[in-house]
Amino acid sequence: MTIHTNPNELKLQLSSPNNTKIEKDIAITGSKSETNRSLLLQALFPNIKIANLSNSDDGEVMQKGLAKSNGVVDIHHAGTAMRFLTAYFASQQGKQVVLTGSHRMQERPIKVLVEALQALGADIQYEKETGYPPLKISGKKLEKNRVSLPANISSQYISALLLIAPSLENGLELELIGKITSVPYIKMTLALLEQIGVQTSFVANTIKVAPKTEVVDTTLVVESDWSSASYFYSIVAMCDVGSAITLSSYQQNSLQGDSILAKIYKDFGVETIFKDNTIVLKKTSKDIADHLTYDLSNAPDIAQTIAVSCLGLGIGCHLTGLHTLPIKETDRLAALQKELGKFGAKVDIDSESLTLQAQNQLAEGVFVDTYNDHRMAMAFGPLALKVDFVVNDAEVVSKSYPDFWNDLRTLGFAVQEL
Numbered sequence: 405m406t407i408h409t410n411p412n413e414l415k416l417q418l419s420s421p422n423n424t425k426i427e428k429d430i431a432i433t434g435s436k437s438e439t440n441r442s443l444l445l446q447a448l449f450p451n452i453k454i455a456n457l458s459n460s461d462d463g464e465v466m467q468k469g470l471a472k473s474n475g476v477v478d479i480h481h482a483g484t485a486m487r488f489l490t491a492y493f494a495s496q497q498g499k500q501v502v503l504t505g506s507h508r509m510q511e512r513p514i515k516v517l518v519e520a521l522q523a524l525g526a527d528i529q530y531e532k533e534t535g536y537p538p539l540k541i542s543g544k545k546l547e548k549n550r551v552s553l554p555a556n557i558s559s560q561y562i563s564a565l566l567l568i569a570p571s572l573e574n575g576l577e578l579e580l581i582g583k584i585t586s587v588p589y590i591k592m593t594l595a596l597l598e599q600i601g602v603q604t605s606f607v608a609n610t611i612k613v614a615p616k617t618e619v620v621d622t623t624l625v626v627e628s629d630w631s632s633a634s635y636f637y638s639i640v641a642m643c644d645v646g647s648a649i650t651l652s653s654y655q656q657n658s659l660q661g662d663s664i665l666a667k668i669y670k671d672f673g674v675e676t677i678f679k680d681n682t683i684v685l686k687k688t689s690k691d692i693a694d695h696l697t698y699d700l701s702n703a704p705d706i707a708q709t710i711a712v713s714c715l716g717l718g719i720g721c722h723l724t725g726l727h728t729l730p731i732k733e734t735d736r737l738a739a740l741q742k743e744l745g746k747f748g749a750k751v752d753i754d755s756e757s758l759t760l761q762a763q764n765q766l767a768e769g770v771f772v773d774t775y776n777d778h779r780m781a782m783a784f785g786p787l788a789l790k791v792d793f794v795v796n797d798a799e800v801v802s803k804s805y806p807d808f809w810n811d812l813r814t815l816g817f818a819v820q821e822l
């Protein structure tokens with residue numbers, strides 16, 4: 405007898421579409437990164453409107469968190485909500501909350517952000533282990549406006565500070581120490597501030613944000629999520645030449661660093677055509693090098709997708725710049741090594757890279773574990789084009805992309821509950 409410890413546990417058996425020349429349209433929900441930034445800015449400046457909000461769990465917990473003024477705020481697995489709300493509540497005079505999250509969130513470090521906020525005058529205490537959530541936050545007016553912080557662990561600490569910066573009396577000046585990681589996410593934050601009329605500058609390792617008491621009526625239009633688009637790049641890469649998947653709503657001048665996918669997947673024979681607010685992903689060539697190398701320090705969330713694409717196509721890869729992966733929803737380097745390995749792949753990892761050897765034969769009868777990580781489930785999904793397998797705890801996708809499995813069904817994949 406099987407005993408299920410998680411009542412929501414969903415095991416999905418995945419198989420390839422009968423026709424692997426796919427031509428379909430998919431509408432993808434708004435970027436969770438842009439959504440959670442826009443929601444925070446709207447809390448500070450209520451005349452901001454937002455279009456194409458993400459329907460993800462992470463967006464929902466952010467909205468619910470912002471609506472609270474006291475008591476316990478539980479943001480589950482949402483890293484951005486944890487980091488952004490820490491800065492928000494710390495700067496909101498009169499609000500007092502305990503900000504907590506899932507078991508995993510309580511293992512994801514937050515000391516860098518807490519210390520930066522404390523240096524600005526915030527009242528934040530650790531409820532359990534020093535350096536980790538849950539946090540007891542008593543909001544107050546932050547008087548100081550200059551702080552230094554390490555920039556090599558997570559850019560979310562920096563974005564969190566930048567998002568509250570215009571609401572501080574004298575704005576904010578940040579000095580970033582060390583190699584700056586996930587830079588496009590910092591630039592996204594600054595771009596959104598600029599969109600609402602806040603002055604910012606980012607020169608070398610110094611970021612400045614001017615104060616702002618009111619903004620003009622603005623609608624922030626959230627672009628759809630490029631990290632979610634990555635799974636369709638992977639699908640098209642593994643499909644027949646001539647396949648084309650159209651995704652909405654996307655634009656060429658994206659704020660999301662993961663839009664680098666358009667360049668990366670050229671190497672996999674996938675062309676991206678920008679057309680009327682959509683992207684058409686087209687498989688145009690079967691010619692792919694037998695080994696690919698990428699530095700993903702600016703786009704860490706697509707590492708799993710690329711590794712699985714390579715496995716499915718029987719090519720090797722060397723992915724670097726992955727030093728942030730061990731502190732994400734799970735230790736993604738360890739999780740990838742284990743799950744790729746179940747298909748017979750030879751994978752080496754160190755603290756910041758992954759090397760996959762080319763592999764032609766894929767093991768059958770695999771159950772992929774997902775480790776409470778949406779991207780483990782979604783990254784492996786496309787591999788069903790090459791071999792049938794089962795995804796454990798498949799409901800995890802709702803963290804960023806609740807409609808993922810239905811969208812695979814739309815493409816003709818067999819997605820069956822066990």
Ligand SMILES: O=C(O)C1=C[C@@H](OP(=O)(O)O)[C@@H](O)[C@H](O)C1
Nearest residue numbers: 437484558559560586589705728
């Ligand atoms: O600011 C953001 O919206 C994000 C920043 C990145 O995190 P790190 O800066 O911790 O790499 C990314 O992995 C995450 O999914 C979203």
Ligand SMILES: C=C(OP(=O)(O)O)C(=O)O
Nearest residue numbers: 481482483484705732733
């Ligand atoms: C790392 C991620 O999310 P977060 O850090 O916001 O939990 C992600 O979505 O891949």
